[in-house]
Amino acid sequence: MLRNTLLQLRHNIGRLTAAGLAIVLGVGFVAATLVFTGTMQSSVRHMVAAPNLAADVVVDDQVARVAEGNENDKRQQRLRKVRDTEGVDVAVPRTESYANASWKGERYSVELNRLPEQQALRWYELAEGSYADAADEVVLSERAADSANLSPGDTITLQQPRYVSPREGESEKAPPKREVTVSGLVDIGSNVLTGGSRVTVFAPQGLLNQLGTTDYRAIDLLLADGADTSAVLDRLRGKLDAGQYVKVRTGQQQADYAVKLFSGRVAAALNAVLLPFGAIALFVAGFVIVNTFSVLHAQRSRQYALLRCVGATRGQIRRSALFEALLVGLVTSVIGTVFGVLVSATVSWPLGLTDSPVDFGSLGITPLALTAPVAAGLLVTFLASLAPAARAMRVAPLAALRPVPDEQASRRIGRARLVSAVVFTVAGAGFLLGGALLGSMTMAVPGGLLAVVGVLLFTPTLIPAVARAFGYLMRSLGPTGTLASGNAVRNPYRASSTSTALMIGVGLIVLLLTGTASARNGANEQIDQRYPVDVKIAAEERGQPVPEGVGQRLAALEGTAATAALSGASFEMERPETSMPEGASREDIPPATFRAMGIAPAKLAEVSRHGAEALRQGTALAPSGILDSWGWSEGDRVELPIGEGSATFRLASTDLIRSGFLLTSSDLAATGAETSTSEIWARATSDTYTPSYTGELNSLAEESASTPIDVGGAVQMRAQFTQVLDTLLLIVTGLLAVAVIIAVVGIANTLGLSVLERGRESALLRALGLTRGQLRGTLALEAVLLAVVGTVLGALIGVLFAFGGVAAMFENIGLPVSFAVPWTRLLLVIACAIPAGVLASVLPARRAAKAQPAAALSEE
Amino acid sequence: MSFPNGSQQPAAAPSEQGGVNGQPGFAGQLAESVPESATSGSALVKVYGSGEAGVRALDNVDIGFAGGRFSAIMGPSGSGKSTLMHCLAGLDTPTSGRVMLGDTDLTGLSDKQLTLTRRDRIGFLFQSFNLLPTLTAEQNILLPLELSGRKPDRQWLNELTESLGIDQRLRHRPSELSGGQQQRVAVARALITRPEVVFADEPTGALDSKSGANLLEFLRGSVRQFGQTVVMVTHDPVAASHADSVVLLADGNIAGRIDDPTQEAVLDSLRRLGG
Ligand SMILES: Nc1ncnc2c1ncn2[C@@H]1O[C@H](COP(=O)(O)OP(=O)(O)OP(=O)(O)O)[C@@H](O)[C@H]1O
Numbered sequence A: 001m002l003r004n005t006l007l008q009l010r011h012n013i014g015r016l017t018a019a020g021l022a023i024v025l026g027v028g029f030v031a032a033t034l035v036f037t038g039t040m041q042s043s044v045r046h047m048v049a050a051p052n053l054a055a056d057v058v059v060d061d062q063v064a065r066v067a068e069g070n071e072n073d074k075r076q077q078r079l080r081k082v083r084d085t086e087g088v089d090v091a092v093p094r095t096e097s098y099a100n101a102s103w104k105g106e107r108y109s110v111e112l113n114r115l116p117e118q119q120a121l122r123w124y125e126l127a128e129g130s131y132a133d134a135a136d137e138v139v140l141s142e143r144a145a146d147s148a149n150l151s152p153g154d155t156i157t158l159q160q161p162r163y164v165s166p167r168e169g170e171s172e173k174a175p176p177k178r179e180v181t182v183s184g185l186v187d188i189g190s191n192v193l194t195g196g197s198r199v200t201v202f203a204p205q206g207l208l209n210q211l212g213t214t215d216y217r218a219i220d221l222l223l224a225d226g227a228d229t230s231a232v233l234d235r236l237r238g239k240l241d242a243g244q245y246v247k248v249r250t251g252q253q254q255a256d257y258a259v260k261l262f263s264g265r266v267a268a269a270l271n272a273v274l275l276p277f278g279a280i281a282l283f284v285a286g287f288v289i290v291n292t293f294s295v296l297h298a299q300r301s302r303q304y305a306l307l308r309c310v311g312a313t314r315g316q317i318r319r320s321a322l323f324e325a326l327l328v329g330l331v332t333s334v335i336g337t338v339f340g341v342l343v344s345a346t347v348s349w350p351l352g353l354t355d356s357p358v359d360f361g362s363l364g365i366t367p368l369a370l371t372a373p374v375a376a377g378l379l380v381t382f383l384a385s386l387a388p389a390a391r392a393m394r395v396a397p398l399a400a401l402r403p404v405p406d407e408q409a410s411r412r413i414g415r416a417r418l419v420s421a422v423v424f425t426v427a428g429a430g431f432l433l434g435g436a437l438l439g440s441m442t443m444a445v446p447g448g449l450l451a452v453v454g455v456l457l458f459t460p461t462l463i464p465a466v467a468r469a470f471g472y473l474m475r476s477l478g479p480t481g482t483l484a485s486g487n488a489v490r491n492p493y494r495a496s497s498t499s500t501a502l503m504i505g506v507g508l509i510v511l512l513l514t515g516t517a518s519a520r521n522g523a524n525e526q527i528d529q530r531y532p533v534d535v536k537i538a539a540e541e542r543g544q545p546v547p548e549g550v551g552q553r554l555a556a557l558e559g560t561a562a563t564a565a566l567s568g569a570s571f572e573m574e575r576p577e578t579s580m581p582e583g584a585s586r587e588d589i590p591p592a593t594f595r596a597m598g599i600a601p602a603k604l605a606e607v608s609r610h611g612a613e614a615l616r617q618g619t620a621l622a623p624s625g626i627l628d629s630w631g632w633s634e635g636d637r638v639e640l641p642i643g644e645g646s647a648t649f650r651l652a653s654t655d656l657i658r659s660g661f662l663l664t665s666s667d668l669a670a671t672g673a674e675t676s677t678s679e680i681w682a683r684a685t686s687d688t689y690t691p692s693y694t695g696e697l698n699s700l701a702e703e704s705a706s707t708p709i710d711v712g713g714a715v716q717m718r719a720q721f722t723q724v725l726d727t728l729l730l731i732v733t734g735l736l737a738v739a740v741i742i743a744v745v746g747i748a749n750t751l752g753l754s755v756l757e758r759g760r761e762s763a764l765l766r767a768l769g770l771t772r773g774q775l776r777g778t779l780a781l782e783a784v785l786l787a788v789v790g791t792v793l794g795a796l797i798g799v800l801f802a803f804g805g806v807a808a809m810f811e812n813i814g815l816p817v818s819f820a821v822p823w824t825r826l827l828l829v830i831a832c833a834i835p836a837g838v839l840a841s842v843l844p845a846r847r848a849a850k851a852q853p854a855a856a857l858s859e860e
Numbered sequence B: 001m002s003f004p005n006g007s008q009q010p011a012a013a014p015s016e017q018g019g020v021n022g023q024p025g026f027a028g029q030l031a032e033s034v035p036e037s038a039t040s041g042s043a044l045v046k047v048y049g050s051g052e053a054g055v056r057a058l059d060n061v062d063i064g065f066a067g068g069r070f071s072a073i074m075g076p077s078g079s080g081k082s083t084l085m086h087c088l089a090g091l092d093t094p095t096s097g098r099v100m101l102g103d104t105d106l107t108g109l110s111d112k113q114l115t116l117t118r119r120d121r122i123g124f125l126f127q128s129f130n131l132l133p134t135l136t137a138e139q140n141i142l143l144p145l146e147l148s149g150r151k152p153d154r155q156w157l158n159e160l161t162e163s164l165g166i167d168q169r170l171r172h173r174p175s176e177l178s179g180g181q182q183q184r185v186a187v188a189r190a191l192i193t194r195p196e197v198v199f200a201d202e203p204t205g206a207l208d209s210k211s212g213a214n215l216l217e218f219l220r221g222s223v224r225q226f227g228q229t230v231v232m233v234t235h236d237p238v239a240a241s242h243a244d245s246v247v248l249l250a251d252g253n254i255a256g257r258i259d260d261p262t263q264e265a266v267l268d269s270l271r272r273l274g275g
């Protein structure tokens, strides 16, 4: 029996190619994911551990990171205590912060770290130039500096980032700016995933002081010669009352801790994101395997019957079938794993995780990364072969005696299956709908999953029915269309599992497309709500006037509908007694600086989308945040000390500005305050993201390098949101593409196997006068039909589920439901089904067309 | 239509019988019937495989079948009957020699031209597996017309299906028809295009004797009534006795010919060929 199985397997090896390819792709994906995350983990390990290993002892100071106000003093005290501890030679606060930088006319965000004076604490190696020794020198991380085109001798400008909008009453003075020279480059062994694309600046303490960068996350200690480490640790713990937030560890301990904390979490997160896509790919591959074995067993049914005639038991047939599946699964899973390792090697190299595409030593090939994909592939193959094996086992011995093999009777869907399909679909859809109406994700998600199971159970009836409907359309294409539509559905199970595989992949992609389109729509509505002005231009340095000419250039841009310049004046104001924080007195709190801007109401109506009607003569508009924190309410009359005297205004809240006050231009002029062009507002012609307009705005900002300006407003928000969503969509679609490719391989598989089965039919058709081209056309049409049915159903189901999910999610976070169907992208996806189908039919069609009319007609 | 004469033939393979090596034209023992031949082959050689393992299925055969006649080909198993028929019908190309259908030389045609010739000018009947399982009986019958984009002649269809007794079965699929009915559907399909020649390879092989006899009667009737040309390969002396003449084949050579055959005459000849 075993020998027979092996012989059969060898005989049919060609027919297993497509199924094997499906498993290789699915298993390869899983293996690539595991190896890649492993590689990343080990490369991150070095980055995270190295700074800690340089120090003898590390004081991990979680408080220092968030310290503010008088916490700052406690932090200073702690640092002093550490320095005074017996056995401690030096204690250096480890600053790890961010800064804005600019070089060669471009602005960047960089990491700003402290460069310790002690050589022992410099955990990197100097690659070029020399270490900085003056307060106007810095060293940079080599790899990132190279790609940013920076080398020793270049100058860069550094500045601490300013808060996006100053808190109420906070000073608007810009942080100090320093121009420094690059003295050298150091190799920190960074890569893309550890932020290696961002330049790290190592600055001496003097420079950090000048920039006002004071926070740190840890203190690195070097111990005096001969000091007893554990004694020092004890002394430090006692002195610092170390607890939840302050921990004292040796450098090695701290390194281990950091590695565990960081890389474990990152790898787990990456695996959690990527592995589900591997699971989807394998699931889809399962359909291809089911089909392959179903067809194989059907083709062998006479052989099985003969075996049964000569005394093989059902169990033997079944075991033989399962053994065959496991063998195929094992071989292809091993190939898939090797393939996955190769893929992750090719991916890791350009990311800087390894030194070359064949640097297998640096790959994180763990035992798990090698065994888990094989196990997964085996499991999927085994499960997928259960049903076909059970059917093979049921072949009656008599079947061998029938003169002509039965044309496979189209098996009907079982009653139990139909009932459970209806129950699952209806109940699932009900829960999904309920969840959508009530805004309950806990109801919508299981509902959606239940409905998916229901629909999957339905597919053997659903898909042939839809295919028949499409088939009627194809009949108009003449005899090839008639033949193709008949062939596509002659075996409902085969057709349905072929199309279902595609349906799953396409369904998920469409779900995402629709979800993101809806999210973008909802976000745009929210942005419109919260940002009534499309474009706001201000000098980057608060309080400075907007440079001359910016207004005209903005007005001249194509896509600008209207512009308005706002004059502005700063003023100081004391907090009213009633809004003082508990226990605080007037002396504790300095007066706050505000900015009042003026605009003519008619102009405001032109440049804002809503909220302009609130601005009237004698009214001051302020964001509700100011009203709340200063204890005012709408309609209150308050005196604002703008200009020489002070005038009384009626307060109203607004979304037009984020800080300060907005007055009519005549009210502002009447105060007699000295004003300058504070901001320029504009309304865009389009109310959706327009890449060209955003680009022009950005170049407008770049042109004004002498006095840097900020471009904000709804246009920028829409651009950011759209770009983030589109990037996410692109990545996820790319990951799902593996499943879709497997599904297309599945179509080719079904077709290829059917072509073998229908060899005599093809020959008969050729004898009767079907040309080769027509025969190929028939197969292409059949494939297109299967592809289109899977795609259309997938799109439909994707949109429906997205509708439920989006509704539930929006309700859940308390936003008005905003649902958008991305028609163009949807049609594009469906249109892709046609070339995909044609592509899938190429090889099977070539094979079918080879059939010699005469040869295939002779008796077996 | 005229096609260039078959100058592409290589010098024909040597034949033990001597005879008509490489000579164009129809010389040979059946020369007298040649002028009216609906289908004919001259110096036909068909070799399967090559070298030592090569099988010479047709060994320099000259043959012609007259139009408007019901002809049978007989011979022991493996004598080359099917091969001859496949070559004459344009299903297979001979290794050398020439095949004529009416005044068309089939040997010079491309695959596509051959396909169209089969579609429009030849009808087929096989022992089994004549019908496409996905199409109804009527669709099967009309398939050759559909393939060529011609309009079906409804009256001809009715006449055929009525006289074959399948007019009530046209909407059924092959799996819902008996073997005899399936075979009659195949006959209707073979005749629907009013082909120049109908080739049948053991058309009664899978039928019981009564259905077989009916089918043969119908074929004979079509020859008598409509002047149809039918060439049939058969093993069965009873089937052969329905034909106007029988050509005997042995080891890839013509071994004789019987006009107006009777069962006994056929059996006798076969016995002499020694099976
Ligand atoms: N495709 C092929 N490849 C190799 N040899 C073949 C092929 N087809 C036929 N033959 C050989 O050619 C010879 C003639 O075969 P053919 O099928 O014409 O015989 P036949 O007279 O139709 O026999 P039967 O009465 O059994 O159908 C036989 O020896 C056969 O083995």
Ligand SMILES: [Mg+2]
Binding pocket: B081, B082, B083
């Ligand atoms: Mg034969």
